[in-house]
Amino acid sequence: MKISRRNFLWISGAVITGSLALKLGLTPEEKVVSKDLRIQYAESSTTICPFCGVGCGIICYVEDGKVVGTEGDPDHPINEGALCSKGSALYNMAYVYDEKGVPQINPRRLTQVLYRAPYATDWEVKDWDWALETIAQRIKKTRDTTFEKTDSDGVTVNRSKALAWLGSAMCNNEENYLFHKLAKALGIINIDHCARL
Numbered sequence: 001m002k003i004s005r006r007n008f009l010w011i012s013g014a015v016i017t018g019s020l021a022l023k024l025g026l027t028p029e030e031k032v033v034s035k036d037l038r039i040q041y042a043e044s045s046t047t048i049c050p051f052c053g054v055g056c057g058i059i060c061y062v063e064d065g066k067v068v069g070t071e072g073d074p075d076h077p078i079n080e081g082a083l084c085s086k087g088s089a090l091y092n093m094a095y096v097y098d099e100k101g102v103p104q105i106n107p108r109r110l111t112q113v114l115y116r117a118p119y120a121t122d123w124e125v126k127d128w129d130w131a132l133e134t135i136a137q138r139i140k141k142t143r144d145t146t147f148e149k150t151d152s153d154g155v156t157v158n159r160s161k162a163l164a165w166l167g168s169a170m171c172n173n174e175e176n177y178l179f180h181k182l183a184k185a186l187g188i189i190n191i192d193h194c195a196r197l
């Protein structure tokens with residue numbers, strides 16, 4: 001039987017737990033160690049850490065449509081289960097613990113589109129249709145008014161220096177390929193990425 005790194009860690013954990021229970025003289029019913037595991041009945045799926053370009057693999061545990069835990073993916077070739085402090089705290093993007101240690105929805109998490117008009121001091125709540133339409137219109141207007149077919153030497157450049165594109169470490173290679181294509185099609189030459197590794 002081929003044992004993956006992930007299975008190996010699960011099996012090791014089970015063996016250690018079993019040995020500990022035996023040493024303590026606990027019956028199977030008294031093996032409280034795994035009883036309260038938050039992820040006990042959760043389904044798991046994998047994702048990529050959204051914080052930087054290292055692209056560490058993370059396992060998300062989901063129960064009833066809610067994330068109940070996250071941890072480093074031992075099978076992922078980049079991090080082999082390890083996470084830095086940011087990746088280790090990924091769960092807290094969605095939930096924080098109250099004084100009793102019970103997870104509560106993180107009140108600081110943004111769940112709506114917020115828009116602050118030029119010179120305004122307050123944020124307005126907008127819907128996604130408005131946001132996407134407005135972004136598209138502004139990109140089009142900026143591109144149309146600043147597009148250069150040639151530079152001052154007559155060399156064909158087909159560019160707009162007034163637009164910039166910022167990628168995301170959360171996107172995979174295929175998504176970034178498409179984003180890059182779209183940016184180039186718009187004539188954007190200022191292309192960067194939050195991780196820039």
Ligand code: SF4
Nearest residue numbers: 049051052056084087
């Ligand atoms: S923030 Fe940390 S855990 Fe996340 S991808 Fe970067 S190094 Fe990995």
